[in-house]
Amino acid sequence: SQQGEEDPQALSIQEGENATMNCSYKTSINNLQWYRQNSGRGLVHLILIRSNEREKHSGRLRVTLDTSKKSSSLLITASRAADTASYFCATDAGAGNMLTFGGGTRLMVKP
Amino acid sequence: EAGVTQSPTHLIKTRGQQATLRCSPISGHTSVYWYQQALGLGLQFLLWYDEGEERNRGNFPPRFSGRQFPNYSSELNVNALELEDSALYLCASSLGQSSSTDTQYFGPGTRLTVL
Numbered sequence: 001s002q003q004g005e006e007d008p009q010a011l012s013i014q015e016g017e018n019a020t021m022n023c024s025y026k027t028s029i030n031n032l033q034w035y036r037q038n039s040g041r042g043l044v045h046l047i048l049i050r051s052n053e054r055e056k057h058s059g060r061l062r063v064t065l066d067t068s069k070k071s072s073s074l075l076i077t078a079s080r081a082a083d084t085a086s087y088f089c090a091t092d093a094g095a096g097n098m099l100t101f102g103g104g105t106r107l108m109v110k111p
Numbered sequence: 112e113a114g115v116t117q118s119p120t121h122l123i124k125t126r127g128q129q130a131t132l133r134c135s136p137i138s139g140h141t142s143v144y145w146y147q148q149a150l151g152l153g154l155q156f157l158l159w160y161d162e163g164e165e166r167n168r169g170n171f172p173p174r175f176s177g178r179q180f181p182n183y184s185s186e187l188n189v190n191a192l193e194l195e196d197s198a199l200y201l202c203a204s205s206l207g208q209s210s211s212t213d214t215q216y217f218g219p220g221t222r223l224t225v226l
Contacts, residue, residue, distance in 0.1 A: 033215075040220075040222075043201065045214050045216055045217070095167075096166060097142065097159050097167060098159065098167055101154035102153075104153070
């Protein structure tokens with residue numbers, strides 16, 4: 001079963017625009033991670049945010065975490081066509097190192 | 112530094128056969144994880160191995176099994192294949208047992224097709 005739900009399921013934007021994806025989850029967590037997947041290939045780790053952190057930055061990525069609302073958001077600024085991919089949030093609830101993934105957001109960045 | 116590697120890239124089997132998938136973790140990583148990404152079901156946790164032992168198992172039948180070798184590489188075996196086993200199988204590795212701090216790094220996956 002999936003711990004999280006991602007919103008929107010699909011997002012289409014123009015190059016240069018910002019993209020925001022949201023993730024909600026159900027149980028308490030140790031950390032939340034965001035991954036990118038290109039065309040059904042492997043997952044690329046983007047960023048990990050711990051439960052005691054509220055915001056993290058990595059390059060053009062900004063992740064926020066609100067544990068009171070059990071939600072997170074991923075912001076990609078100044079998007080590029082190469083950012084076209086599916087983005088997944090994954091939560092670690094401390095139950096045997098198992099990551100529980102959301103359904104993903106399919107992002108298309110048009111040149 | 113080499114990432115997580117998986118073989119084969121693609122695997123085609125028929126119902127009832129057995130499939131063996133292989134994974135080599137990042138050098139220095141002792142934990143290996145297996146996930147299944149089936150169409151319509153999303154990414155689901157299968158198994159976690161660390162130091163040669165199975166540490167956790169997802170909600171999958173016993174015909175899904177695996178092992179971890181002394182060099183920390185791992186095999187996933189799927190017996191008595193069913194059509195719904197068709198999926199992308201992803202392997203990940205991490206440094207150790209502390210999931211609160213250790214990122215899981217994923218390989219490119221093995222796409223299993225069951226005919």
